[in-house]
Amino acid sequence: MRVAPVCSVVRYQIVVIATCFIAAACGGPPHPPPANPSEPAPRGSVPAARGATEQATGRSPSSAAAVASSERTGREDKPPEPGAPEPARPRSIFPPKDFPPPSQKSAAPGDGRWTPFGDAALGERAAAEPRAVVRTVVHPHPESRFVTVTIAALDLDRLSLHLAPGTEDLAWAKLKPGESAGLVPASDRDALVLVTNGGFQPKHGRWGLAANGVVVTPPRKEGCTVALYGTSSVRVAPWPALADSAAEMTSYRQTPPCILDGGAVHPALLKGLDKPWAGHTADLTTRRRSAVGIDADGQVLFYAIGEEASPRWLAEALRIAGAKSAAQLDINWYWTRFLLFGTEGGALHVTSTLIPKMEHLRTEYVERASSRDFFYVIRK
Secondary structure, three states: OOOOOHHHHHHHHHHHHHHHHHHHHOOOOOOOOOOOOOOOOOOOOOHHHHHHHHHHHOOOHHHHHHHHHHHHHOOOOOOOOOOOOOOOOOOOOOOOOOOOOOOOOOOOOOOOOOEEOOOHHHOOHHHOOOOOEEEEEEOOOOOOOOOEEEEEEEEOOOEEEEEEOOHHHHHHOOOOOOOOOOOOOHHHHHHEEEEEEOOOOOOOOOOOEEEOOEEEEOOOOOOEEEEEEOOOOEEEEEHHHHHHHHHHEEEEEEEOOOOEEOOEEOHHHHOOOOHHHOOOEOOEOOOEEEEEEEOOOOOEEEEEEEEOOOHHHHHHHHHHHOOOEEEEEEEOOOOOOEEEEEOOOOOOEEEEEOOOOOOOOOOEOOOEOOOOOEEEEEEO
16 A cells, blocks of 8 residues: 655645635635625716715715626726716617516507507608617506506617696796797707607696796605706606705606606505596596606606506506606696607608597697697607
8 A cells, every 4th residue: 555655745734724824814705795786876867866875885886886897797897087987878778678468368469569669751750770769558457458558668878858848837837938938949850759748737736847947836845756867867756866966957847746666656556545646536537647757777768648547557557668667747638648750741740649549739849839848859
């Protein structure tokens, strides 16, 4: 029987002891990542969001983003130097992923499949490539096929959302209307893609409304706020979550409390308490109601038009489609609109609607002033 040389055994023991000693002197193995690593700030993040990140993680937003990036990629990214320009955001994945119908009992063929919206033959800029507007249908009720929600998704990497007050809004606030009141500004018409309705008139609830420095109604604390920023970013959240960034907003539109916040339907709606959203009255059936939502990254904007849908089912449909926060906008047959504009025949006018029989005037918003506030979308 052969015996290993003593010198080999001793050499091995010395190497092991030396290795352990060096590891102890250097502080042991690397520390594990924190239990809840901070993700990079979402598109449209503002001081309120940055403060929340620092409070939650103890890091500045840039260092938190660097840590999150290194955890995803396996390499360490240094935070940008103070004053350095922000790195370019990755382009959003658009269109959103198709999704299964929430209930086979109420589903219809095609539910949950996104399809392009816009016709190049009509001169619609929504049809320009790459596509930035798609739509689908959801039947959110577990049994009823009559509860129908049609949803449009907009790519905010390629589109920009804007807000304009209506002539009646300005008159109610005793503000002098300018020549372009109630109209898409002439400078934006060459890039105009679409127009949607706004929210309840300010005189009905006094929900906040301000556009490009003109304050029609100051914000209310309990209002769900659609906030637009100079960076073309959009946020939808309760006012307290956005108040710290008010100075950075170019426009804001408030509605009753958010029907969807952080991916959760408002608790009152789950209990059937929908009066703040004009849910229903004994002698009146609301055939249509609308809403706007945003995804978790702030890069996909959703517009929803509900037929026979209560505020709850409108919120459920947006949640299923991918929205994380949503605000109910205007209601009723005549005031719910999603209109594509085109140049068929030469002049700019409404050429398509999201669903059939949407009430509108052919040249409203570009030649005929709107009495109510509205959102409009242009290509960047």
